[in-house]
Amino acid sequence: MDIDDIDDILASIDPENSSDTELDHQQLTRFWVAERAVSDLLPWPGPLMDRLMERVSKQIELIEDLTASSFDTSNNQNAMLNLKLSILQTDLSRTQYLIRSLLRQRLAKLTRYSMHYLILISPPSQHPSQSSSSQQQTRPEDTIPDPFSSSSPESDDFSPLSPKEAEFLHAHQTLLASHYGSSFLGSFPPQLRRLDDNAGGTSMVQAPDSKQVVFIRCLAEEVTVVIPADDAIGVEHYGTTMRIGEVWVARWEGVKRAWERGEVEIL
């Protein structure tokens, strides 16, 4: 579905377009708090970030214009203009701080769990199978899945990364792998050179721990903590029920979907 269409429909329903800036700001703040608090990478809010970046660059232009005009005004007006400028600049730095902190936190998660996210965003068919590559030439780089190998648009829906983040991640991991290869992995037997080895039932790909607890506030009337299905339990079950306005400590995996629906807030 086209995002522009949805926006148009919503704009026609909601006449309060002036409050968009305000809502976007609130969303950014909440998203930043959430991204800082949970262990895994949250889905990239593309449209929101595009709008924010556009507003930031407009605001920078405005500040530059005001600064330029401050040279040809009288002293009295200048004092007022300086005050305005300092307010505008403080506001701008606060927003830029939020965006920067958000991006850096995401980069930190990406580099920490780089293999996990590369495998996640790559189409499954492209994973090099254990036997296909000739044993003698196995290099660590060859075990890196390529997220750009298929042009199917489906994979984008699942990806929590922005396109730039995906690009960065692939380049980062390729560099890392070739460094590992030249510094020590190259002297290992070929079958030990893989970076996604899961011999012996232990995967060497580190994934974020979704069982960690988070502080949450319940925003909908009622939200139930879920116990996701896994190997031992085939279907999902329900645990504690939270009511509106309550603050809880609960497992991230149990409230993740409620968060996606906007029914809980991460604190």
Add this chain to the structure above:
Amino acid sequence: MAFPLPQGITPSEIAFLSEMELVTVVPRQRLEILELLGVSPSGGSTELLQPPVRASVPLWLALLLKRQRRINIVPPFWLHPESLSFILQIETEHRDYSDAFSPPPRLPGQQSVGDRTASDKLKPRRTVDGQPYFPTPPFLPQNIALAPAEATGPGREAPSLPYHWLEVGSMLLEAASDDLVDPNQTRRLLKDLREVRTAKMRKGIDVLDTAAMAGGGVALTGVGAMEIGEMRGLVTGIVENLRYFSGFVLGKIGVSKEQARREQLAEEGNKDYDDTQDYGDSMEL
């Protein structure tokens, strides 16, 4: 390293958040409406400051203008000494709250206790991308001053501590103590409240093993942002360790809580349960 800070927002970041709270000010000087990026909830721009009309501005702007003596800050209702002593009394003497925090201000749409008839159901706003959105602190007017009629009127609600009480309280005491009713008394009461509530938080650690179980949780309703910030590392660390031990040590001796719960759930679901397989699961944790 891309990012040096630990997981979960740190106290200085919480203070940054609390500066987004709206406070009431009395301007001494005119200031036009400014279109800003980060001003909520007033539609993305500041209100017109025209003495002596009260206006609401975010705390960071209020502190900036206060430092230049362009405004006076009207302290929020809950920061009055009477309100604080009232809350302190609930925290210490009310038997329903001997182990819990005093109730926080209600969210919009939330019904008060015992008032089930109220029909104003919570209607979420929609974000520009069409997601439902429920505003919460710091984007609720929890720190603005009441109009004189509201403050003395019969229908007003009992004072309660807002989510960012500690940060807003300390910042106002530091930067605008001349605007507060009785700064010394206020400071004492804030300190008492903090001690009482810290003790409660410590007591709450005893029940944390429920949060370590799948589907479980521990309620901390009424907790303040800074109180979460101080306890975050401790709480997540304890829960991590409880989970680790219940899956590792206890799994060998008997049946851990997590395992028992899983067994119970697996039985409910009429699933074959393989003991060794689950043991392997626990080891991975």
